[in-house]
Amino acid sequence: MTSYRFRVWLHPNPTLEFEPEIEVWRDIEVDGSHTLTDLHEAIFDAFERCDTHAYEFLLRDEHGISIRSYAHPQMYSGDQSWPPMDDEQIDRFIERAIPDDVSEEAREKFRDLRKNPPEERNAAETTIDDLDLVESQSLFYEFDFGDGWEHHIELEKIREEPLDSEPVVVDEHGDAPPQYPGRNK
Template structure:
């Protein structure tokens, strides 16, 4: 079995008043046999959240192109990972958001994935190992679709072995913000 250590960065969220002076991240150690739902719980605990919400993981290739989404078990319906785009929408997106020097193969892969999105995965049925973390470009995680807490996840280490318990935080930087903005601060 493989043990993975992932660094989970919490992205700034200006709408919720979270614009830290330093990066905020947690290194989470997890067995490859743990599910993405277990990984979600570890992230949830690591950032001191207390109110459960929907979440989604998205796998990305080396160019950052979204490959597939894995959703909260209650959201899972076996549909597509994202709504398909028509050629006009794809062209506009590429013109606005994709660097001019991006490889033609990457643009074509993006076009294909947007025209024909893959089916979504169920986070409760997908193990970390199934994502093939050592070959994966990156992983992103969104918690609470309304408030949009965005996270970037990168593999830091992979080694043979097995954890005695569940996933655990093994290193951290920065203070986790409160899950909800204090509305009294707005007055």
């Protein structure tokens, strides 16, 4: 069995008046047999959330390119991970959002994934082991699509031993903001 340690950074959310002066993150350890839904629940608890909402994970490759989505079980449809883009849309996106120093190989991979999106997966049916992760690989996680709480998740460490517990927060930095401004946590 394998266990994983993830660092989960909470992105600023100016719409909800969350613009911290210091980074806010949590280190969470999970077992390879835990699902992405288990990881979601650990993040939910670690950032002291109170109301459940839909969520999605995007698995990223070594270039930071999203290669597949993992949907909240109630949102899962088995459709494509994202809507396909035509050449003009892809070119416009690359011109505006992709740094000049990104390799041609990464640009072509991005182009192919946007033209031919992979099938989405169900977060409740996908274990962490199923992701076939390598250290320093990352995920994007969004919780509550209305308020848009975004997180960057980086794989910090892989251990070849099981975690004999539920996911656990092992380190933290910064205060978690209230889920809704003006309301207590």
